[in-house]
Amino acid sequence: MASQEILREEPSRGSFVNDPKVRSLFFQTLVVVLLFGAVWWIVQNVIDNLQRLHIASGFQFLRGRAGFDISDTPIAYTSDSTYGRAIIVGLLNTIIVAVAGIITATIIGFVIGIGRLSQNWLIRKICTVYVEIFRNIPPLLVIFFWYSGVLAVLPAPRESFHLPFGSYLNQRGFYFPRAVWGDGSWLILVALVVGIAMAWFVRRAARQRQMATGQQFPVLWTSIALIVGLPLLAYVLSGFPLSFDFPKQSTFNLTGGFQVKPEFLSLYLALSCYTAAFIAEIVRAGIRGVNKGQTEAASALGLRSGPTLRLVVVPQAMRIVIPPLTSQYLNLTKNSSLAIAIGYPDLTATAGTVLNQTGQAVEGVLIMMVAYLLLSLVTSAVMNVVNARMALVER
Amino acid sequence: MGAAFTREKIRVCLKNREKGLWVMKNIAIGILGAATLGLMASAASAGTLDTVKAKGFIQCGVSTGLAGFSAPDDKGDWQGIDADFCRAVAAAVFGDGTKVKFTPLSAKERFTALQSGEVDILSRNTTWTINRDTALGLNFVGVTYYDGQGFMINAKKLPGVNSALQLSGAAVCVQSGTTTELNLADYFKANKMEYNPVVFEKLEEVNAAYDAGRCDVYTTDQSGLYGIRLTLGSPADHVVLPEIISKEPLGPAVRQGDDQWYHIVKWTYFALLQAEELGITKANVDEMKNSPSPEIKRVLGQEADTKIGTDLGVSNDWVVNIVKAVGNYGELFDRNVGSGSPLKIARGINALWTKGGLQYAPPIR
Numbered sequence: 001m002a003s004q005e006i007l008r009e010e011p012s013r014g015s016f017v018n019d020p021k022v023r024s025l026f027f028q029t030l031v032v033v034l035l036f037g038a039v040w041w042i043v044q045n046v047i048d049n050l051q052r053l054h055i056a057s058g059f060q061f062l063r064g065r066a067g068f069d070i071s072d073t074p075i076a077y078t079s080d081s082t083y084g085r086a087i088i089v090g091l092l093n094t095i096i097v098a099v100a101g102i103i104t105a106t107i108i109g110f111v112i113g114i115g116r117l118s119q120n121w122l123i124r125k126i127c128t129v130y131v132e133i134f135r136n137i138p139p140l141l142v143i144f145f146w147y148s149g150v151l152a153v154l155p156a157p158r159e160s161f162h163l164p165f166g167s168y169l170n171q172r173g174f175y176f177p178r179a180v181w182g183d184g185s186w187l188i189l190v191a192l193v194v195g196i197a198m199a200w201f202v203r204r205a206a207r208q209r210q211m212a213t214g215q216q217f218p219v220l221w222t223s224i225a226l227i228v229g230l231p232l233l234a235y236v237l238s239g240f241p242l243s244f245d246f247p248k249q250s251t252f253n254l255t256g257g258f259q260v261k262p263e264f265l266s267l268y269l270a271l272s273c274y275t276a277a278f279i280a281e282i283v284r285a286g287i288r289g290v291n292k293g294q295t296e297a298a299s300a301l302g303l304r305s306g307p308t309l310r311l312v313v314v315p316q317a318m319r320i321v322i323p324p325l326t327s328q329y330l331n332l333t334k335n336s337s338l339a340i341a342i343g344y345p346d347l348t349a350t351a352g353t354v355l356n357q358t359g360q361a362v363e364g365v366l367i368m369m370v371a372y373l374l375l376s377l378v379t380s381a382v383m384n385v386v387n388a389r390m391a392l393v394e395r
Numbered sequence: 396m397g398a399a400f401t402r403e404k405i406r407v408c409l410k411n412r413e414k415g416l417w418v419m420k421n422i423a424i425g426i427l428g429a430a431t432l433g434l435m436a437s438a439a440s441a442g443t444l445d446t447v448k449a450k451g452f453i454q455c456g457v458s459t460g461l462a463g464f465s466a467p468d469d470k471g472d473w474q475g476i477d478a479d480f481c482r483a484v485a486a487a488v489f490g491d492g493t494k495v496k497f498t499p500l501s502a503k504e505r506f507t508a509l510q511s512g513e514v515d516i517l518s519r520n521t522t523w524t525i526n527r528d529t530a531l532g533l534n535f536v537g538v539t540y541y542d543g544q545g546f547m548i549n550a551k552k553l554p555g556v557n558s559a560l561q562l563s564g565a566a567v568c569v570q571s572g573t574t575t576e577l578n579l580a581d582y583f584k585a586n587k588m589e590y591n592p593v594v595f596e597k598l599e600e601v602n603a604a605y606d607a608g609r610c611d612v613y614t615t616d617q618s619g620l621y622g623i624r625l626t627l628g629s630p631a632d633h634v635v636l637p638e639i640i641s642k643e644p645l646g647p648a649v650r651q652g653d654d655q656w657y658h659i660v661k662w663t664y665f666a667l668l669q670a671e672e673l674g675i676t677k678a679n680v681d682e683m684k685n686s687p688s689p690e691i692k693r694v695l696g697q698e699a700d701t702k703i704g705t706d707l708g709v710s711n712d713w714v715v716n717i718v719k720a721v722g723n724y725g726e727l728f729d730r731n732v733g734s735g736s737p738l739k740i741a742r743g744i745n746a747l748w749t750k751g752g753l754q755y756a757p758p759i760r
Contacts, residue, residue, distance in 0.1 A: 053510060054651045055532040067577040069592045079580035152607045156552070171608055172566060252553070252565040252611045253591070262609070263593075343595040343604070349571065352596070356503045356572030359531035361510070 046362060061358045062087070068353060070345045072261060083354045090350030091371055097268055097346065098333040098375070104272035105332060106325075109279025116284050127280065134277035139335050142274050146266035147342045157253050166246040168254055174265060175247040178258040182241035191234035192227070199223035263344035267336065275332045282324045286317035318390050326383035330376050337372075347371055443515055443649070443656035444488070444708050452494040455481035456514035459499040459598055462622035463732035463740075464520045464540075464645075473497045476731045477518040479721045480539055480647055484516060484663045487713040492720025501597055503572040506531050509650060516660060518647040520616065522574045533648040536661035540646075540732075541744045541753055543639035544578050545617035547624065551632040553611060559638040563588035568601050568610035570594075575615050578641040602626060616643045621738050655708050662707060666714045668756035669694055670723035672747055677722035680715055694759050703759065714759070724754065 016022060050057045062084035069079050074092045077085055115127035134142065152171055155161065160170035167176035199222070206217035235242060247257030290313050298308040339346040347368060355364030447453050457465035457477055465477040482492035500508050500519060509517040510532060520542075521527075523535040546559045546567075556562070559582075569576050571594045583590050593610045595601045605613045606627050613620065617635060624630045647664070649657050670676075673691050675683045684697050692698050696711035704711035721727055728745060729735040746752025 052652065053532045055510060056530040067580055068571075069576075069580045069590075071592045071594060079577075079584060148603075148607075152609065156608050250564055251556075251561075255564060340596055341600070343571075343593060343600065345594065349594075349596070352503055353571045353576070353594075356506065357577070359506050359510075359527070361507045 050362070055359065057360065057362065059363055061354075061360050061363070064358070066354070066357075068357065070350060071343075072264060072345055083358065086354055087347070087351050087367060087371075090345055090347040093345055093350075094333070094336055094339075094347040094371075095375070097264065097271065097336050097339070097344070100268050101271040101275065101332050101336065102329050104268070105275040105279055105328070108272060108276035110283050112276060112280035113283025114287070116280060117287060131277045131280050134273050135281070137274075139270065139274045140338050140341060143266055143270040143338055143342060146270045147262065151262040151266050158249070160254065166244070166257075168247055170254070171262065172253055172259070173262045174260040175254050175257045176260075177244040177246045178256070180243045180245050182243060184238035185241040187234045187238045188231045188242070191230040195227040195230035198230075199226045202226070261344075263339070263342050266342060267339050267344050267346075271332050271335055274335070275328055278328050278331075279325065282321055282328065283317070285324075286319075286321035287313060289320045290316045315390075319392065322383065322387045322390055326380060326387075329379050329383065333375055333379060334372060443653050444659065447488060447515055447656075451489075452496050453481060453485050453488065453516060454514045455484075455495050455497050456500045456505055456508050456517040456519050457481070457497050458519045459501055461520055461598060461619055462625060463618060463736060463738045464622070465497070465499075465518070474731065476539060476727060477520060477647070479727050479731065480518045480664070480667075481516055483667060483717045483721045483727075484660055486716040486720035487659060487663045487666070487709050490710060490712075490716045492716075501572075502570055503596055506533065509533060509648065512650070515656070516647055516649055520619070520645045521648060523644045523646050523648075524574060527648070532651045534651050534657050535646050535648045536657065537664040538644040538646045538753075539664060540618065540644075542616040542618050542643040542645050544575055544614060544641040544643055545620055545639055546636040547605075547613040547620045547633055548611060548636065549608075549632050550634045552608070557634075557636070559636050559640065560586060560588075562590065562612055564590070565612045566591040566593050566610040567612045567614055568593045568595070568605045569614050570598060570601050571596050573615075574641070574643065579614055582640045598623075616645070618732060618738070618740055621740055622732075625737055659708055662759070663713075663717060665756035666694070666717050666759065667721075667724040667727065668747065668754050669759050670714060670718050671725040672749060672756070675714075675718055675723060677718055677726060680718045684715065 047057070062082060064083050065079075066081055066083050066086045067079050068086070070077055070086065070089050072093055073089050074096060075085075075089060077089050112127045112130055115123050116131070118124050118127070151173075154169060154171040157170050157172055160168040160175075163169055165177065167174065169175075202217075202222050203219050206219045210216055245256050247254040247259075294312055294316065295308055298312045299305075303311070336346055337348040340349045340352065343349070351364055351368045351371075355361055358364075455478070457473060457475075460466040461475070463475050465473055465475040468474050478495075478497065481495045481497070485494045486492040488494075498508065498514050500514070500517075505517055505519055505521065506527070508514050517533070518539075520540070521535075522542075523538065527533050528535060546562065548556055548562075550556075562583075567579060567590045569579055569592060576592075576594065579590075579592070590612075591610075593604060595604060601613070601615075602623055604610060605623075613623065615623070617639060620635045624633050624635070627633060647660060649660050670680075673683075673688075673694060675691065675695070680695070683691055684695050686692060686695075689698070693701065693703070695715050696704050696713065701711050704713045707713070710716070722730070725742075725747075728742065732738045732740045733742065742750075742752060744753045746754065748755040
């Protein structure tokens, strides 16, 4: 007992300098002070130098008239809009291509990843070749491949490929008929929402019934019938309010309809193909990571191979897959800044133009950095929620 | 030098520029610019003239390759009005026109590069505007080429189009971050026409897109259109439409806050004009030193006890050095864009004021 007392007393008896608590507090304070000092020094220098070089600073320029046009505008934008709005248009374009790319990359990635584990020699080898090709080429080259190698060699607008349903493909992009919503078309939208809601309730009820009685209910077919059938019914009842605006040949281009520009297409396809190669490997690792005993136990319980994959293997594989998947989604979002090479007006391109037209380099770069940081943090947050729901619940 | 600009060589120059690096470089320059501003010593730095003399050469910001203005020839030497202007400044400062290093800059990079001190002069077919003179902290020294924005189309693909007012609905290729991009928006808006902008950051990308048929119309400064036309697959198919939709006074710029350097660059430009006005050429400059005309003697620094050059911060025979290095303004123009070049652009408003043009230099005395 006595020796323990002594041990406990020791620090206070030693010199103040040797107290670990005081020491750690001192060094932590020192680091914080140095860090803040360095940041303050840099900021102060920027301000001083900007003033000395007579360069305007501050964020007031965001309210000025932009004066330039942007080719893809998801929200209303003209050359009379502000610089701030131009940057938002760029940000939205980045989000659009990132979300579209993430969805497609995930689908291709899962197909290729499962394909690599296939029993079929040809499928397995094709998937391996795909992964090895796209994983080992820089994304910029993949973008140039789609832009200059595939889409630029398509015919000119006058010799467009005529595809089914009144759509066209030429070097200016992909044109398809645009839906024009007439009077009463709100009923279709309402029917769609109701259909989705009902499908959800059916799914829940079916699950409860299966839990209680063990009887299964054809959820998939009922859901499709509800989600497709209800809007179709509404369409007929409201007197066919939907019409289509078909692309037509004019002096220069096809006009009317909806145009997907080659800049978007090539960036979207390139990012999807490139990232899919990485996702495929992650998926393969995830499935391989599930113990073989799980599959054997499932078949011992009488499950066929389909339900085994769907109910036993994939849910467990997802726990391994989701964390690295998040990194790939972040990579894809950041790689979308390569859009600048082919003229897709993403955040980097529009903010860069604003930066150049106003000369506000420091503010421009700052806006870009903060925007990408926020995008990445939001993606991470969403994926963390998904991960938390998928993770093993421990009691 | 003019003969070096055969069409093939220009095309090789334009296409040879590496594609992969520039995206990185562009982003890097933005961040570097910000970082340089952050890390530069807050004390007032030495004047540009002293810095330039200490390092022994002038760092000159040029385009990434625009025939007639600044483009590397087959030996990798930069040729053109803008490149030669930097040589003229080097000749004034060092007595040697070769003491120049060139930094190719995209339209987006150019101002940051000058502001951050990466280049000493921006001589890169850049339009003089009030915003650039004030908010960007630059000083334009003069107008080395009076230009205006025009449109070029492929006449073979678009027969019957002979005016810019027929371009409604067209896809227009344009370089981003330029006054061209702004004028284009204004022109189509003012004439209530629609267009699809197809915007690239690099001149080469715009050229390639136009050549591949991604857009119907190419718009930039008219001089640029003539130069670019030579680099296309079949130049004869393309016509430059008659409309000029803007004033584009192109000239060199320096940083604000260094009056001495500003004066040296500005008076180099005036010396080029003055030499042409007085008939001083590369060939006869040594003879001209002995001219009986007091004005020629004064300009060439042959006046007894002259202080014109030393007051400027250079040697008294600075004009002799300039003319020996690049010739006078007229020679420079003919060799790079005029009758002695493949571009064959007429002097027009770029003639001296004595011949009905706008080029006019205040007296050197």
